[in-house]
Amino acid sequence: MSSTVLSVEGLTLTVGGKALVEDVSFHLAAGEMMGLVGESGCGKSLTALATIRLLPSPPVEIAAGRIVIDGADVRALDSEGLRRLRGDRVGMIFQEPMTSLNPVFTVGDQIAEVLEIHRGLGRSAALARAAELIALVGLPAPREQLERYPHQLSGGQRQRVMIAIALACEPRVLIADEPTTALDVTVQAQILALIDRLRRDMGMACLLITHDLGVVSDVCDRAAVMYAGRIVEEASVAELFARPRHRYTQALIDTMPASNPPGALLPSIRGMVPPPGARGDGCAFAPRCAAPVEACRKVLPPLTGEAGHRAACWNPAS
Amino acid sequence: MTPLLEVQGLTKHYAGPHGRTLRALQDVSFTLAEGEVLGVVGESGCGKSTLGRAVLRLTEPTSGSIRFAGEELTGLSRHAMTKRRRDMQMVFQDPFGSLNPRHRVSTIVGEPLVVHGVAGVKARVAELLDMVGLPPDSGSRFPHEFSGGQRQRIAIARALALSPKLLVADEPVSALDVSIQSQIINLIAELRRKLSLSMIFISHDLSVIRHVSDRIAVMYLGRIVETGDAADIFARPAHPYTQALLSAVPTAPGQPKRERIVLEGDLPDPSAPPPGCAFHGRCRHAMPRCAVDIPALVPRRVGDDVALAACHLYEPVS
Numbered sequence: 001m002s003s004t005v006l007s008v009e010g011l012t013l014t015v016g017g018k019a020l021v022e023d024v025s026f027h028l029a030a031g032e033m034m035g036l037v038g039e040s041g042c043g044k045s046l047t048a049l050a051t052i053r054l055l056p057s058p059p060v061e062i063a064a065g066r067i068v069i070d071g072a073d074v075r076a077l078d079s080e081g082l083r084r085l086r087g088d089r090v091g092m093i094f095q096e097p098m099t100s101l102n103p104v105f106t107v108g109d110q111i112a113e114v115l116e117i118h119r120g121l122g123r124s125a126a127l128a129r130a131a132e133l134i135a136l137v138g139l140p141a142p143r144e145q146l147e148r149y150p151h152q153l154s155g156g157q158r159q160r161v162m163i164a165i166a167l168a169c170e171p172r173v174l175i176a177d178e179p180t181t182a183l184d185v186t187v188q189a190q191i192l193a194l195i196d197r198l199r200r201d202m203g204m205a206c207l208l209i210t211h212d213l214g215v216v217s218d219v220c221d222r223a224a225v226m227y228a229g230r231i232v233e234e235a236s237v238a239e240l241f242a243r244p245r246h247r248y249t250q251a252l253i254d255t256m257p258a259s260n261p262p263g264a265l266l267p268s269i270r271g272m273v274p275p276p277g278a279r280g281d282g283c284a285f286a287p288r289c290a291a292p293v294e295a296c297r298k299v300l301p302p303l304t305g306e307a308g309h310r311a312a313c314w315n316p317a318s
Numbered sequence: 319m320t321p322l323l324e325v326q327g328l329t330k331h332y333a334g335p336h337g338r339t340l341r342a343l344q345d346v347s348f349t350l351a352e353g354e355v356l357g358v359v360g361e362s363g364c365g366k367s368t369l370g371r372a373v374l375r376l377t378e379p380t381s382g383s384i385r386f387a388g389e390e391l392t393g394l395s396r397h398a399m400t401k402r403r404r405d406m407q408m409v410f411q412d413p414f415g416s417l418n419p420r421h422r423v424s425t426i427v428g429e430p431l432v433v434h435g436v437a438g439v440k441a442r443v444a445e446l447l448d449m450v451g452l453p454p455d456s457g458s459r460f461p462h463e464f465s466g467g468q469r470q471r472i473a474i475a476r477a478l479a480l481s482p483k484l485l486v487a488d489e490p491v492s493a494l495d496v497s498i499q500s501q502i503i504n505l506i507a508e509l510r511r512k513l514s515l516s517m518i519f520i521s522h523d524l525s526v527i528r529h530v531s532d533r534i535a536v537m538y539l540g541r542i543v544e545t546g547d548a549a550d551i552f553a554r555p556a557h558p559y560t561q562a563l564l565s566a567v568p569t570a571p572g573q574p575k576r577e578r579i580v581l582e583g584d585l586p587d588p589s590a591p592p593p594g595c596a597f598h599g600r601c602r603h604a605m606p607r608c609a610v611d612i613p614a615l616v617p618r619r620v621g622d623d624v625a626l627a628a629c630h631l632y633e634p635v636s
Contacts, residue, residue: 039495039496039497040495154584154585155362156584157584184361184362184522184585185361185522185524185563185566185567186361186562186563186566186580186581187361187584188566188568189565189566189578189580189581190580190581193578193580211495211496212568213496213568213571214525214567214568214569214570214571215568216571217568217569217570217571218568218569218575240571241571251497252496252497253571255496255497255499255500256496256500256525256570256571257500257503257525257526257528257529258525258528258567258570258573259570259571260529262528262529262548262549263507263529263530265504265507266500266503266504266529267500268497268500268501268504269497269500269501272465272467272498273495
């Protein structure tokens with residue numbers, strides 16, 4: 001596919017020989033929004049950070065895999081190459097906008113810095129562009145915002161500033177790691193609508209990491225469900241929610257209060273996610289699965305199916 | 319029949335920045351019947367947590383009345399209040415911060431019994447651990463040996479130790495993953511039935527609130543703006559804020575997308591609330607009157623129905 005801007009193939013991440021993320025592959029086309037969804041510890045954030053090599057190494061090692069962003073082999077880049085990739089061709093937004101912004105610099109300083117470093121703009125040109133970006137992300141009175149410090153902003157405003165920084169160089173790829181988890185629902189709706197509008201306008205590929213299936217269902221085109229370090233299912237959002245194949249995906253949807261009549265007993269998933277190193281030989285979900293078959297505990301199910309919908313399950317739900 | 323809990327005009331003011339008064343709770347009134355669950359919902363800063371704490375006088379209210387089982391609580395001495403709290407217990411959001419890491423689980427769960435001089439601590443602790451679904455040997459272990467969901471079970475066991483009549487649960491499942499969340503929601507529902515508990519269930523998550531509540535109170539900037547039967551509010555929200563809040567919730571996977579009301583702007587500063595209705599600056603139906611007159615929470619005619627909403631759009635029922 002010529003329009004693929006981010007491609008991850010066979011990614012395996014280890015810490016001290018234990019695999020945290022195993023054999024993860026996905027591709028992201030220009031203008032596409034893909035969700036990487038799963039519960040705490042499934043490896044979704046590690047996977048996202050690894051794509052731009054933001055993981056501390058040691059302890060985390062990329063043991064195998066190929067990562068290509070906009071034609072560049074990310075694993076082969078030196079520190080200078082990585083510096084040029086991050087913030088330029090790839091923008092990132094994180095969950096906690098307070099800790100991602102520097103408290104002692106103004107909003108204007110922090111947006112302008114990106115443009116000065118990556119685009120070689122002079123101070124006044126960078127600030128002028130920063131004001132445009134602030135207007136783009138929907139903050140009122142852009143010129144005044146430039147003078148403000150992060151503590152003077154609300155959570156939603158800070159996240160808008162983070163988005164302005166991430167978009168400063170018109171990146172090909174935006175990686176958003178739980179961008180709305182710390183925000184209230186009405187503000188979450190604003191921020192998601194903003195990200196959705198901007199990726200359409202700018203033709204940006206967007207990787208959205210979230211634990212919230214509702215968010216995925218609302219804004220993503222495609223989604224990959226991760227469990228215990230592996231992608232267990234991948235499909236278009238409509239297909240994934242209408243005909244989930246993996247028993248874990250099915251169980252996740254069924255267990256949500258919104259999928260059930262008020263007050264009804266929620267179909268729960270028994271047990272807990274196994275820690276790395278205790279995932280067994282077969283499917284890591286088998287001990288918690290409602291419909292395991294003979295093969296599940298012994299043989300790892302491959303991720304199979306047609307191009308638009310793949311699942312790794314020996315006894316698919318549909 | 320007198321309600322178990324009757325709160326009238328509850329108000330909590332803090333000293334705010336620049337000599338201003340932060341109005342965390344303004345004139346909040348509601349009742350709670352025996353065995354009933356009241357869901358309190360709203361966004362951060364709306365005062366829902368302050369409300370839960372003020373009802374138990376963990377935060378001293380500035381003014382207002384709290385009648386519990388016919389007895390006025392606001393004038394009680396510290397000592398008398400401590401005794402009264404036998405019947406009123408609380409579960410907090412953070413199952414990591416609310417359990418003493420140096421104490422064994424049996425000490426944590428048994429502490430309320432010791433404080434109130436109840437005999438037979440050991441047997442009661444064993445009974446409680448069994449009731450919340452923890453293995454019998456849990457008592458001799460420390461909190462760090464448990465997962466988030468299990469810790470929340472420990473916190474629930476502690477809260478139930480004295481067989482309270484009222485449980486205030488402040489975001490009890492918000493820190494948990496979906497698959498664990500449903501286990502705890504089921505546990506709370508089961509205990510409520512078994513022990514005929516009355517509950518104030520505080521959450522920002524509307525799908526959880528809908529699932530567990532009989533009645534709902536929606537809060538905005540320190541006030542209840544709408545209250546009523548859970549099914550009615552979800553089917554026919556009257557207050558424009560309730561409407562926006564409900565529409566902002568991500569759609570349940572596989573269900574048709576709703577029309578979304580994306581609110582402009584952020585929550586106003588509670589130490590400098592706007593005059594009139596606090597929501598008028600973000601309201602799409604705002605009228606000149608809304609900026610002047612604070613609407614009272616009284617029965618109002620909404621179409622053919624009557625709703626308890628604080629909004630000038632609807633005429634009070636005379």
